[in-house]
Each structure stands twice: as structure tokens, then as C-alpha cells.
Amino acid sequence: MWQRVPGAEYGLVTEIITGLYMSPLEILALLGAVALVVARWLPPSARPRVTIAAGAVLVLSAILLGVTGIRWQLLPVLAGAAFALPFALSPLLRPLRRRPGRPAWRARWWLALPGSLACAGLIATGPAAAWALPVPEFPTPTGEFAVGTRVVQWTDPRRPETFTTDPDDRRTVVVQLWYPAQKSPAGAQWAQYLGRTEHEARTVSDALARQVGLPGFLVDGVPRAHTHAVFDAPVDGGRGRFPVVLFSPGSGGVRTQNTAWAEELASHGYVVAALDHPYDSAAVVLSDGRTITTETSSTGDPDQDEKLAADWTAIRAADLGFVLTRLDGLDRGETADPLSGHLDTGRAAVAGHSMGGAAALQAARQDRRFHAVIDLDGYPHGPASPALDQPTLALTQAITPATDPRYLPRLTEALKSSTTTSYRLTIPGAAHLTFMDGPLYLPPVPSIVGSLGRTESPRVVAAATLAFLDATLRGKPGDLAGALPAYGNLSVYRPDSTL
Template sequence: MPPPEVLLVCSTAVSSLAVWSPSRVHRSSARVAVVLLLAAGAGLVVFGEPRWQWLPIIAGAVLALVAVTASRRARRRASRRAVTAAAAASLAVTAVGALAAWSFPVVDLPEPTGEYAVGTTTVQWDDRGREETWTDDPDDHRVVVAQIWYPAERPEDGRTRAPYLGWSAEEARVVADGLAGAFGVPGFLLDDAARAGTHATADADVAEGRPRYPVVVFSPGLGGVRSQNTAWAQELASHGYVVAALDHPHDSAVVVLEDGTVVRGRAAATGETDEDERRAAEWTSIRARDMRLALARLREANDSGRGPFAGRLDLDRVAAAGHSLGGAAAIAAAVRDHGFAAVIDLDGYPGRVETTAYPQPLLALVAGAGTGDAEGDRRYEESLEEVLGASAGPSYRLTVPDAAHLSFTDAPLYLPPVPSLVGTGDRTAVHRITARATLVFLDATLRGARVDLDAALAELGELTGPSA
């Protein structure tokens, strides 16, 4: 919790304890509680932004002060019982607020560790020759939105950080509400995520350190959004990679197009295994085509002689990457388009991919917590082994201990640390492992770094697979 919230909690605790304190310390305890409350209030006004978690904490602090004030006048037994009940209630209400503040913290993305500053920009790519199959309008064509993270020149003093969930505060609010709906929780629970900032500068100049930068095209999970792996994308960019993270309209939870149109997710399961597998295979195919479109548009931007990325992208060294359904889409895109030189699958079930031999090396990161379903884990294991075996390049399966499915995204930074949901209680532990594993894999496969890849990956988890 931020310091002002800690002071509020301390004020409540001191006030409540004063109710049961001997008379000789009662007055001094009450004064300490008032000072703490005033200091907390000043801190909230000066340094904080309003958070919904404040409501129960402030209510508890005020109720505690009322109780400690009333306790000095309570002479009758009934009055003393009422004061004691009020003090106990203040502790309970404050505990609820403190738990809420801990469960839904102020979002603080990990600082990138690479040598480069990070820039970001958003583009929209239209594929006018491709019908939009999510709608019935025959004139509707496919559109993909991408956020590009890249090595940048150091920003000038005073440049603000780019927002986290959207290009503007308004878009971030829309995206936060869409994600909340996907998680099945009220939108206000993600207020902190909606207000969060990144470590990137919007539209910064591309860094001059290298003549050209390798590229990673990223697809999020089903219902996910382009920003869901921002911490990971920023880390890669700080180490000299350009990351194009995609929004898939009608599939992502919500996508805001450049004209302001809001496209909400429509992908939904039916509960019937065969039909859901058919749908998932179709969605995977659509996403794979989106990733191939991204690669084509990046080639055009690189070759055009115009724009910030002209001549700056090394498109002979491109990786397809994705989380969950996006991981399956990355494999499918690489199988069809050998312009992708490597593949990264972040806990994606590849059973919807038509498995044929493909030349690219593959790194699959797997959640050590599993799916919670023995049959699902078995099918996932078999499917992943088949895909790993189809790679003509070196292939690796790295199982990350204590990781859950959402651990490979930014979700641990703003959701409650429930192990089955986001894995280990350390909110950044899996991020560090994911970033390290993908960087060492990309450096070896795209940049030809001389490294014992097996040994480097084995330090991060349980390494298995045909090449391990």
C-alpha cells in the first residue's frame, strides 16, 4: 500500500487500541491517532489519486476516532459495550479496505533492464482484400490494431510516460472495463490499471544504437488485449527488439479503432467440446492471418523509405510469439509463413494447429500449476509434444514452477495474488523468468549469440522436450 494508506490503517489501529487503554495513556493515544489521520489525509491530497480502496479505510479511521472520543464519556455498561463494538467494527472495516488495497494494488510495471529507453506507438492496419468473417456485412474488411514497442532515444526531461491500457485516458478506461467484463468483475476494481502508466515514451525517436532491430510479433490470449504483456514487451524493447503486440477485433475483450469505434469481444464457448474445438481452431486461423498481415505491413514500413521504422527493422530475424490462444496462433502463423524465424508459445494449447513439419526453433513456456484438470493437462501435454517434435530447429519446453496461466501476462500486477489465478505471491517472479527465457532464446536464435541455450533455460525451470 502507498504510505498515506498505511498511515490511515495505523491511525485506526491506534484509535481502537486507545478505547481499551488505561486512562493515563488514553489521551496521548488519541492524539497520536489524530496526527496520523491528518498526515494520511495530507498525503492522500498531495501525493495520491483517489482510489476506491480508500472508502473502507477512511470509514474505519473515522469510526475509530468516534469510538475513542465517545469512550471518554462512556460511564454506563451499555455505553461501554457500544464503544467497544464501534472500535471492533472500525478494525474490521479497515481490514477490509487494507485487504482490498493489497489485492488490487497501485499498478507499477517493472522497470526495463536493458540498455535502451523504450518508445511506443500505435497503428491500425487494414486488410481490404480480406473479408471480416465476424460480421455479416459483406463490405466489412479485416482490421488489426497494433502497439509497437521499440528501442528509443532517451526522452527529454518532462516527457510523460505513455498510458498503460490505451493510447489515451479515455481508451484506457474503455479497455479496463472490457477486461473487467472478461474477468467477470465490476469495472471499478481495475481503476488502478486504467490510470497506470508505462515506462515508454509515446512516439519517441527510434534509437540509433543498431542499424536494424529484430522483430517480435505478439498475439494475446483469448479475450486478451494488446497491452496484456506490456511489461514483457518493454523489457524486450529495452534489449534491442521491436515488439508489435496485436489487438484482434471481435476476439480481444475490446478494441478501440482509430476512428473511435469500440469493437467488443464476441468469442464465447458453448460448453460442447467438439463445437468449442471447432471455434477455437477458426479463431486460431484468423489470428494467424492477422500475424502474417502484421509481418507484411512491417515489411512495407521498413521498405517504404518513410516513417520512423523505415530501414530500421531486421525482417530476416522475426519471431512469432503469443500467450494462450495467441501461442497457438503464433505456431500456426510460423507453420504457414517461414518469414518467421522463431516461435515462442507462452502456455498456449496448440491442439488447434494442423501439425506439419516446420523449420523454426520453438520455445514453449508452461505453467507449473497446470490447468486444474487432469484430462486437460494430458491433452495439452500430448499436443505440445507433437508440436515440439515437428520443429526441425531446436525445440524446448520450459515448465515454470508456481506459475499459473495468467502468470505469463501483466495480470499479477493488478489482480489478487490467488495462486490458481496468477501463481506465486511474488507479483513479478514469473515475469522475470519469462523475460529472461525469451531473451536468451531470441538472442540465440535470431542474433546468433554464442550461448549454451539448454543450460541457460534449465536454470529457470524444468527443461524438457525433444531438444532438451
């Protein structure tokens, strides 16, 4: 099926074939390469026409791909075609060289078959790689609102930057906002994924790849992607004020790592503010052009790592509280801003993935302005007191013998000690990276991204989140204990019960 992907401007066109993750131009190159291999096995009468047509399509496609930008996944296709081309052309050229009266010679099938199979195998590597490591296709948000996005940078004058030795350096965070917007005109530019510009996106993508020990070219499709939001789109001002959800990414993660989740929430009337944490996030590009890379890493000593994680979590929690303060001031018009008067910071939730989930728990303990907490598979770090006063939803991957044995007891302790009802929802088939955008562009290996699939993973996580937010921030009638089991295995922790 053909599917238009907004702004997916890799190659020449903006359409791909769903499930194959290749553009029509790339498909043409693939078909031309396959036809060159097949031509050897066609009847002599058809062979010349097929070879000439396939060669023309392949050469034209290769030239256009070279001009518009070729992905590494197409290199095996072109290499296989290059090997096959001389053998496909040879029968056409042989009559020009053959002496009169001498019979035409053709290689025996058992000599030609290994070469054809080798070329076919090389060509098949291309679409397999494009499927395994694609340009991500972001799911279309299902809410009634269009989605706008913008990036702001704020400095906290009261907090020194503890990762540097400069006494005058103050803590700075970069925040991306997704918000309900007016419908954009046809042809509006969709937002780049991972950054404000393609250069920033590539900087961040390369840093994320280095962090996990991968060469950057393997995921070169990720910074080519565009999303379903429009930068600086006018806010939808006719619906009053919108609840706010702050988000902290995982260790080394970046503000855009949960874009599909953020866009879905924004389309349903929430403002999502996701943070980059400098010196913790893989790469943070500041407004002056400087790039700050991560300086956090494991020591290998469990006790020392736990202490470091608690310290980093505390910094993130302070970042979250600071951003909520700035959003409150922005809403009250302390600075001229299109979102002034549209943010309901009196209905605010704090969320995070992995270490960001731990930061969300700590931020809620320290700052009662947060009215709900969402922990996306985050191991709690830092102090377990005071008790949480806010309803909490913890989404976890399936618990297996390989799961850290300390994880579930620590999380259960935090939820059981809450002074209000809290929930743990274990999603069957989920892995740790299910709770971010990873399933959209990483190989569909269950141990890495879970077994829910590229479409279902973001849908389930966003749907469970929305059910919780609608109940806790909007007071939407309904029984969460009855609704959440639609997405996984639910445990409910009430202040007067240990169930």
C-alpha cells in the same frame, strides 16, 4: 521501502511503499484511522492529544483523497474511522457536558473492546484489499536501452471482416510497438497501461473485468497504472536495425496484456509488435473512437468449440502475417515513420499467449518469414501440418491432473514433428496467467497466477524468452539446452530424436 513508480498517478503522489501498494496519502489516512481506535485505550493524559492529532490527519487525508481520487480499497478504512470517531471524541466533549461534582463516566473495557475490534477489523480490510488488488508496479527493464512505445492501426484491403455482414468492411488491427529508444528527459510522461489515454484504459479494463464476471471497480487500480515506456520517444538509431517479435494475446486478451514482457525485450534491443484482434480481444478502441468488443464465446460443446477455436486461430495467424508485411514496408520507408530503417524483419519471431500461442504456431507454419516461435502456454488449435521449420520454445505451466489431458500430447506432437530443434520448458510454480501481466495486479492465489510471486513471474518468463531469442535470432553463442534449465524443467525435441 519507498519506491518511485514512474507515472503511477493515482491519488496525489507517485510513490508507494513496496509490498503494501498504498500511497503516502493513503498511509496517512490509515494511520489516522488506527490512532483513533487506539486512543480509547491510552492513558487519560495522552488520549486528548492523540485523538485531536489523529482526527486532524484523517480529515485532511480524506479531503485530499476526495479531491485527487479515492480508491475503493480506502472506503473500509474511512468507514472504520467514522465508526470510531464518535467514541474517540466523546471523552473530550464529556467534560463540557458534565455537571459539577458528578464523576466522569467511562465505558467498561469489556463493553468497549468489541467495538474497537470491529473498527480495527474494518480498517485492516483496506490495506489487505490494496495488497490483493493493487495498482500494478511494473518491473524496471534491465536492458541497456530506454523503451519507447506507439500505437498504429492498419487495414488489410485484401481481407474482408468475417465477423460482420458488411461486404465493404475490411479486416483492421490495432498494433502497439515497443522499441529501443533514446533516453527521455527528466519528467517525461510515462505511458498509460492498457491504453493511449486513461479513458481507453478504463474502457479496456472494464471489458476485461466483465469477461471474467467481475465488477469493474475491483480492478480499478489497473487503468491507473503507468509503465516504463514513453509514448513516441525517439528511436535509438545508433545501434543499427533491431530484430522483430510479433505477439498475439490470449482469447479475449488485449495487446497490452504482456507489457512487462514487451518492455523487457525492447530494453534488450528487440522491437515488439503486439496485436489487438477486433471481435476477439475484450475491447479494441479504434482511431475513430469506436470500441469493438469481443464476439467470441464458448458454446459448451467441446467439438464445436474446437472448430471455432481453429477458425479464430486462423484469423489471428493471418493478422500476424499481415502485420509482418506492414512492418516490412514500414522499415523500407513505404510510409514516413520514425522506425523506418530500424526494423530487421529478416530476423522475426512470432509469439503468443494461450490462443495467441496457437496462432503463433499456425502463423509460422504458413509464413516462413518467421524465424522462431514462442508459445506461452498455448494449446495448439487447427491443423498440425505442415511441420514447423522454425525453432520453437513452448513455455508451459506445471502439468497436473487438472490439466486438459489433450494439451501435452498435442503440444508434443507439434514439437516432435518440427524439422529443427525445439524446446518445451515447464516452469515450476507457474499457472496459466503467470505468462502475462496478471501476477502484477491480481490476488496472489497460486491457482490463478502461480506461486512465483509478483516480481519473479515476469522475470522468469522474460529471461527464458530472451535466452531463446538471442540464440535463434542473433546467433548468440551458447547452448540453449544448457541455459534454459535455469528457468524450469526442459524437454528438447530434435529432428533425429524422440527425446
